[in-house]
Amino acid sequence: MPKPVEPAHHPYGPKVGALVERLASLPGIGGKTAERLAQHLLDCPKTEALAFARAITDVRAAVHPCPECFNLTENDLCDICRDPRREKHLVCIVEQPRDLLSLEATGIFPGLYHVLGGRISPLNGVGPDDLNLDALVKRVRDRGIQEVVMATNPNLEGDGTALYITNLLAEQPVKITRLARGIATGSVLEFANREMLADALRGRQAF
Amino acid sequence: MPTEKAEAIVLRTTDYSDTSRIVALFTDQFGRISALAKGGRRLKSSFENSLDLLADCQIVFISKSSGLDLLTSSQLIGRFRPQPNDLNCLYAGYYVAELLLGLTEEYDPHPNLFQVTRETLSEFSQAGLVARAVLRFELAMLREIGQLPDFEVCMNCGSLLEGAKPSGFLLAESGLLCASCSGPDWRGPVMHGGTLRVLQMLSQEEGEVWRNLVLIPQQFREGRQLTTLSISHILGKQPKSLKLLMLSVG
Numbered sequence: 001m002p003k004p005v006e007p008a009h010h011p012y013g014p015k016v017g018a019l020v021e022r023l024a025s026l027p028g029i030g031g032k033t034a035e036r037l038a039q040h041l042l043d044c045p046k047t048e049a050l051a052f053a054r055a056i057t058d059v060r061a062a063v064h065p066c067p068e069c070f071n072l073t074e075n076d077l078c079d080i081c082r083d084p085r086r087e088k089h090l091v092c093i094v095e096q097p098r099d100l101l102s103l104e105a106t107g108i109f110p111g112l113y114h115v116l117g118g119r120i121s122p123l124n125g126v127g128p129d130d131l132n133l134d135a136l137v138k139r140v141r142d143r144g145i146q147e148v149v150m151a152t153n154p155n156l157e158g159d160g161t162a163l164y165i166t167n168l169l170a171e172q173p174v175k176i177t178r179l180a181r182g183i184a185t186g187s188v189l190e191f192a193n194r195e196m197l198a199d200a201l202r203g204r205q206a207f
Numbered sequence: 208m209p210t211e212k213a214e215a216i217v218l219r220t221t222d223y224s225d226t227s228r229i230v231a232l233f234t235d236q237f238g239r240i241s242a243l244a245k246g247g248r249r250l251k252s253s254f255e256n257s258l259d260l261l262a263d264c265q266i267v268f269i270s271k272s273s274g275l276d277l278l279t280s281s282q283l284i285g286r287f288r289p290q291p292n293d294l295n296c297l298y299a300g301y302y303v304a305e306l307l308l309g310l311t312e313e314y315d316p317h318p319n320l321f322q323v324t325r326e327t328l329s330e331f332s333q334a335g336l337v338a339r340a341v342l343r344f345e346l347a348m349l350r351e352i353g354q355l356p357d358f359e360v361c362m363n364c365g366s367l368l369e370g371a372k373p374s375g376f377l378l379a380e381s382g383l384l385c386a387s388c389s390g391p392d393w394r395g396p397v398m399h400g401g402t403l404r405v406l407q408m409l410s411q412e413e414g415e416v417w418r419n420l421v422l423i424p425q426q427f428r429e430g431r432q433l434t435t436l437s438i439s440h441i442l443g444k445q446p447k448s449l450k451l452l453m454l455s456v457g
Contacts (some may be wrong), residue, residue: 027224028223028224028225122298122301122305122447122448122450122451123219123260123301123304123305123308123447123448124219125447127450127451155259155260156259156260156261156262156286156287156297156300157260160294160297163292163294163297164294167294184250193255193256193283195256195283195286
């Protein structure tokens with residue numbers, strides 16, 4: 001792998017070098033792609049490149065976490081928290097705003113959300129204090145939440161985070177549920193793996 | 208670029224691009240490896256959702272001479288399932304993963320440690336004593352990396368450590384000093400004879416004696432002091448997951 005060029009020693013000058021370095025720091029972008037993107041920004045019309053820069057500046061200035069649920073918003077409260085049709089006593093807990101978008105895309109969840117901002121992962125240096133948990137406990141206690149739906153990722157760390165929250169809310173009069181697990185609709189039992197079938201059997205429901 | 212097969216325990220997964228994952232694995236034959244699992248984040252892939260933390264898998268990978276290996280398939284042997292509603296068992300699992308990540312080198316095989324890891328994780332899943340299993344794992348880890356103290360002989364004068372008098376633990380040398388060598392002014396950690404015997408039994412490579420071993424709180428406290436100090440000294444910091452772990456006996 002070729003050694004990355006120091007920004008100060010970039011053939012087009014240190015400013016291009018700095019841009020390449022910034023682009024390469026984005027997730028999924030390596031040195032070569034960063035060079036190509038920088039080249040595109042130099043080749044495209046100046047107005048287009050400046051519009052791109054302005055979009056980044058604007059989004060960073062305007063977008064912030066919703067003070068209620070920690071979803072991203074440009075307003076005082078996010079669209080979901082402001083929506084009067086939402087069931088205020090039902091809250092779904094997700095790890096990231098992206099997970100919220102996936103659940104919203106189903107169009108069937110009538111309640112509100114709470115974005116944790118990650119999951120408990122000591123190996124990556126993320127502990128309970130790094131998540132939006134105090135706000136969650138306060139919300140459940142003060143807003144008369146009746147049901148909390150755990151929608152953390154169905155893996156060891158996601159389940160561990162859900163268990164931690166369940167213990168945290170143990171003294172609150174709230175029903176705690178989690179997303180169902182098992183076989184995907186449209187698949188066939190013959191090809192479902194053992195774990196999926198076991199989950200589906202454990203979580204079977206009245207027909 | 209040879210294709211290899213191995214049994215492996217997942218130590219860490221990091222998302223890479225929209226669909227791929229970088230995985231750290233502890234294998235039975237090759238020790239720790241880091242591999243790129245292309246498509247590892249997709250629901251349908253040749254990894255069958257097996258790349259979850261501490262999952263036990265059968266893997267196939269292409270060993271690369273430089274950079275990350277390439278994981279081509281993975282089948283789940285068993286998922287780590289800590290005792291239900293017990294966060295401590297989960298944190299103990301995290302601790303095991305952290306020690307394997309921090310204290311083993313890539314492509315340095317430790318088949319015995321692999322076996323102990325499996326047994327330890329299984330102990331966390333059953334109604335076993337978590338504290339004892341953690342201590343046994345720490346001792347096995349220290350033995351494998353050549354940092355386990357000799358529990359029978361003074362590292363300074365070579366005399367047998369007497370059961371009646373406490374021995375001093377010299378952290379920098381990872382060894383024990385008899386009462387005469389440590390002297391009356393010794394201010395470092397001390398280990399009583401009973402503790403040394405228990406640690407000796409727990410650190411045995413083979414046999415099932417450790418399963419019936421009952422530790423009294425003093426022995427457990429002294430044993431944990433020895434392992435925690437040694438591990439933190441080698442790592443240069445206290446393991447992160449240790450802060451969450453609450454261990455006790457009796």
